[in-house]
Amino acid sequence: MRISEVRDILQAEILCGEHMLDLEVKSACGADLMSDVLAFVKDQSVLLTGLINPQVIRTAEMMDMRCIVFVRGKFPDAQIVEMAKEKDIVLMHTKLRMYTACGRLYSAGLIGMECV
Amino acid sequence: MDPVHLHFDIDGSDFTAAGEASSEVKRVLRRLGFDGEIIRRCAICMYEGEINMVIHASGGRAEVYIDSSSIVMELVDMGPGIPDIDLAMQEGYSTASQDIRELGFGAGMGLPNMKKYSDEMKIESEVGKGTAIYMRINA
Numbered sequence: 001m002r003i004s005e006v007r008d009i010l011q012a013e014i015l016c017g018e019h020m021l022d023l024e025v026k027s028a029c030g031a032d033l034m035s036d037v038l039a040f041v042k043d044q045s046v047l048l049t050g051l052i053n054p055q056v057i058r059t060a061e062m063m064d065m066r067c068i069v070f071v072r073g074k075f076p077d078a079q080i081v082e083m084a085k086e087k088d089i090v091l092m093h094t095k096l097r098m099y100t101a102c103g104r105l106y107s108a109g110l111i112g113m114e115c116v
Numbered sequence: 117m118d119p120v121h122l123h124f125d126i127d128g129s130d131f132t133a134a135g136e137a138s139s140e141v142k143r144v145l146r147r148l149g150f151d152g153e154i155i156r157r158c159a160i161c162m163y164e165g166e167i168n169m170v171i172h173a174s175g176g177r178a179e180v181y182i183d184s185s186s187i188v189m190e191l192v193d194m195g196p197g198i199p200d201i202d203l204a205m206q207e208g209y210s211t212a213s214q215d216i217r218e219l220g221f222g223a224g225m226g227l228p229n230m231k232k233y234s235d236e237m238k239i240e241s242e243v244g245k246g247t248a249i250y251m252r253i254n255a
Binding site: 056 | 131132134135138139142152156159160163164167219220221222223224225226228229232
């Protein structure tokens with residue numbers, strides 16, 4: 001799925017990284033706990049989260065994730081957006097709740113990780 | 117390749133800056149042409165260590181030694197120390213404050229993660245003196 005499709009499915013607004021909307025993403029995960037992202041995520045390229053702080057960007061950077069979706073209408077400040085720009089990470093935000101946002105993407109074929 | 121040594125002073129007062137050293141390690145490893153999975157494991161270990169130093173120990177220092185066979189990360193702080201290392205190594209055990217949990221950390225996964233993603237990990241800690249962590253990842 002292309003990042004532009006993620007945007008469309010989630011009726012999301014792009015906050016930075018417009019030039020990367022054609023990138024393909026293969027799987028996603030939803031988490032508000034960055035510790036869990038670091039512990040359990042493998043090869044996921046989209047992170048959906050309701051957490052807003054610079055360590056969300058940093059976590060995505062460490063995990064090679066290309067796109068972060070802020071759910072529940074959360075809006076990051078300019079410093080966070082600037083950091084994402086530097087790291088070449090697409091940021092978008094949607095008014096959808098976490099469960100709904102994940103469900104829509106999953107239904108559209110963007111899978112998660114199987115239990116290990 | 118010639119061995120590379122990186123030194124970082126980790127600022128314990130700035131949660132926003134936590135992870136800058138990890139970011140730099142990642143950048144250097146990529147430039148040196150290491151495998152993507154190795155780079156990610158190093159990044160996770162280093163980042164968890166950095167976050168821990170900021171959360172628990174008011175910062176510290178990190179030495180990273182890179183050569184073609186391995187990446188060694190040594191993280192040293194002068195924080196409160198770990199009274200019971202076996203307990204601290206258990207998944208889910210954390211002494212982090214509610215404030216830290218609200219920032220998305222403090223789930224008790226930091227040390228277990230560092231062990232999981234490294235090939236060798238050693239912890240030396242003395243209460244009231246500080247903690248030293250050694251991690252090696254084979255390239």
